[in-house]
Amino acid sequence: MSHETQIILDRVVLVKVDANIYGARKKLKKEDLVLADGSKLPPEDLASLGSKRLLDPDKLTVFNRLKKEAERICLRVGTRFLGGFAVPVESAASITAELERIGLDFAAAKTEFIAGYDAAVTDWVVRHPEFAGIIEQAVDSVEFVSTRLSFDFLVVSVGLPDSLAPADVARLESKIGSLSEQMFYEISVEANQLIEQSLLGKEQVTRNALRPIRRMRDKLDGLGFLDHRVAPVVSTIDDLLARIPNKGAIEGGLLQEILATAMLLSDPDKTRRHGEGLLATQLPVIDDETEEVIEYAKSEPPAVLVVPTAPTPVITESAADSPDFTDLFDGIFDDELEAETVTTSDDWALDILLEKCQTDLKTGNDTDESNPSEHSAEPATVTAGDDEEADDSDQDYWF
CATH class of the missing domain: 1.20.120 (Four Helix Bundle (Hemerythrin (Met), subunit A))
Known part of the structure; x- marks a missing residue:
């Protein structure tokens, strides 16, 4: 197992929500239907008859709502994984507390439902008197229904046994990836x-x-x-x-x-x-400038590296002093690499972001120019050629 995979497994727990909800449905049979003379049902390999409800489905709404609430709580900080939810370890305690609350609400709703189960079935029969027979013959006992209503959850860590086959390790790494x-x-x-x-x-x-x-x-x-x-x-x-x-x-x-x-x-x-x-404009840029300073120091006499007493325009416009967002979002808002493929909606969003970007750049440049002592403490590492190349780059985008 790779080091990256192990890091992820160490930082998440798997939360499994187990909510069973009674469906109050039974398969519809041919004898349940009263057909008109000459009518004919399609064969079973062509169509199925579906199901019949045994009571008002609104009676079960509370259980479905609680189940969905439990899933939303897990998804708020985690993501679906292996039939459950991968949740950060530091969030496990708060998730557990909320799921325990839902468990108590589920148990209270179950008690109320079981107490009124017989009345609910009777009410359903009264509402459909012409089909009372097919409802009553399919009604489940209250004891059976009680076993079909439950809520529980489990929080576990995910790991790999030492003797796991390489193919199984690769399968898990694919899931984690x-x-x-x-x-x-x-x-x-x-x-x-x-x-x-x-x-x-x-x-x-x-x-x-x-x-x-x-x-x-x-x-x-x-x-x-x-x-x-x-x-x-x-x-x-x-x-x-x-x-x-x-x-x-x-x-x-x-x-x-x-x-x-x-x-x-x-x-x-x-x-x-x-x-x-955004990442491409951070550390790699700093590394390139560091290498450029080293090469410049090696190729030029020490006298060339003397820092001028006053900052020059080249220094104030260097990449180290003023953040350059050139090519920051190049190609992000269009599916193709050519500018002419950007859609009208993307142009609209980019215009908004570009206006904000230009305002930030202007503010940043003004701030740099107001502090010349900061510039004079560093050698000039960006040449005029570098600035010209930056000016010819694609349009900046801010987000």
């Missing part, structure tokens, strides 16, 4: 719901619209160890949330940024490419 893909998919589902239900066509929204974004942010942050591209996406969301006013309606440019953020999160591929693009 798909965890990040499942996580991004679940985020996209929630983001699409946010867009459809709360953002599209709105000129302003309340702060309630931020709740889904915060949930998605917290889920990504908690499961960030599944994919190295998650951390930059979380930072992008944090930057947006930090600029939201503490009260009042959200409208204008901020609302458009929220919509653009949700649109990005609604596409798993673009979310991954966004995080990868």
